[in-house]
Amino acid sequence: MANAKRVGLLFGIFLTILGIVLLTRLSANYFWSIFLILLGLLFEFGVLGRGAGRFVPAGILLVIGVVLLVCNIFGYDKMNYLWPAFVFAPGFGLFQAYLVKKSKRLLTASIVLIVLSVIFFTAAFFHVSWARMLFGIVLVVLGVVIFIKSLRSRAE
Template sequence: MNRRNYSIGILLIVVAIILLLGKLGVFSFIGILLWPLLLIALGAAFHFLYFGGLLPVGLLVPGGILTTYGVIFLFCNIFSWSLMKYLWPGFILGVAIGLYEMYTFSRDNERGLLIASSILGIVSIVLFGMTLLVTIGIYLIIALLILTGLFIIVRKPKIW
């Protein structure tokens, strides 16, 4: 038997196994869970192509955005999409990261990129803080009341 027939036979068996696994739903489960890895891989590819000297610095912006969004989506896929109500400021942060990468690795070092990325980053952090404060604010108030009460009880009064 020659090598060509052997290779074609193995190829047909591999294709049949892939089709069988597809019909059994293996790939749909993997695709449903791990599709954000495609975004992360595309963002990483933009970074590798820039640092390899093949593409211009402008591709770092979508590279940073896609990588950040991919991480957010992967986190939600693994834990729960209900966490998106806390993670939504990450979409603003993704743009800030992309602009900051372009500023950092650009030869021009345009100050406008730094200002824009800083403003978007600060807005994102403030919105993350406000989101957490709204959702866990009552617990912070409870902890503050308990600590204040303990401080009042434990401290030694000067006049009693």
């Protein structure tokens, strides 16, 4: 699809959503969350982007758009529980890219982010105090592993 056609498509969607927001007197916050969801769908269906890489921004935009829409509807105090979705969003996009490319690196990265988000969701929903200690342990282990790998690469 030509760039001019894509720009026209995005501009048309933008104006349509803005018109709906103005006509229904919705808050502009609804506009941005719906715009992010629609932009994510444009990536999903290949209107924007090509190949498996388009699924990463698609997943991120869809998840963040849905989280913001939920917060607009039910209140931003729900962000106390929904913030781990920001860790989940790139994991979701990477997993979609993995389903297309079948790359083990994409799968590994997506699993790490999704598992972290599950841990954070659990901590947020159940107000688990051990989550801070667990996250600290994960960071220390990750830091030591990276440090040891960098020492080994210098020795070689």
